[in-house]
Amino acid sequence: MSLSLDIALRRGAFALSVQGTLPERGVTILFGESGAGKSSLLRAVAGLEPCQGRIEFDGERWQGRAGMLPAHRRPVGLMLQKPTLFPHLDVTGNLRYAARRATMSGQRLPAQRWEEVLELLSLAPLLPRRVQGLSGGEASRVALGRALLSAPRLLLLDEPLAALDQARRQALMEVIGRVAKTIPVLYVSHHLDEVLTLGEHLWWLRDGALAAQGEVNDVLAGPGSPLAEHRDAAVVLRTRHLRYEQDHHLLVLALGACEVRVPASGPGGDTPRLRVAARDVSLTLSPASDSSVLNILPAVVDDVRSLPQGQCLVRLRCEQQWLLARLSSYSRDRLRLAPGSRVHAQIKAAALV
């Protein structure tokens, strides 16, 4: 456990009260609707928002009865919703400031770190630029670079990709995912796409309190899932790379003892996270041998939840992981689906691109 907190704050009519612990590594998405209190919570952790209660990080007390550790002494890399760069410094000056801060706080910035961050975020062409002239996306990249160069032990990001186009979003999500292999990242978002691409853990904030927290799939598929009624309800399956079938351009992944085939242009590298939308999963009682569907996985129904407009959401246990299927209530009744029913989940490979 890295960050542990039990805090409360009040701003006008809004009250925040949160108890939680963050894992030692990985991206934890702080998810919730607009006004749920995500930014307030992030700012409180950074020391920018006075609050009551306790905040500890790696055994250090940042906030407690004895007082509050000032923001500049907390080893956090912070990127706020609106990147706040120093207007009197150019991009180089902004980045060097963060690197100096790291050295002052006793962290040693490895020599190649500067080059790495410039490379990761394609910052070299921006170095001589004044910050006033930067586009929103460029300013976001500089702000993230600054956060990374401060040698943080905890990265706090408030909607860091909001100003970026899709290609840059994808690239930066990869950068953040890589950083999160070594330190914890608390990442504010209300985009399901970011949850499914990056989130290993999820803190779901509703009306100033954590409605659920845990491993991303446990929350997404859990009984009070924030997304159950969402048309894009989905889970992320953890799989292992098995092989690439060149003839059919298919990547074969292991999901427990089962194989899953996904269209791919090449063998790929990292441990694949497989996003499976509930609406792309259909169920049969026996495994179809004459179906065009490539992925047919045995599963057991855990729960069936009725949704509006004659729909239902079926939660399945499949190779020790959760899977969701969105069906019509008509199909549920026709197949007599109930907790304990043994079924076969069909997932079209084309839906997994």
Ligand SMILES: Nc1ncnc2c1ncn2[C@@H]1O[C@H](COP(=O)(O)OP(=O)(O)OP(=O)(O)O)[C@@H](O)[C@H]1O
């Ligand atoms: N100084 C303040 N005085 C009064 N209300 C405030 C103050 N600061 C924040 N609030 C209110 O607290 C609530 C939570 O704000 P916060 O910015 O933390 O939400 P959020 O989940 O980050 O929202 P968004 O996704 O829109 O950024 C909002 O209703 C906001 O209006």
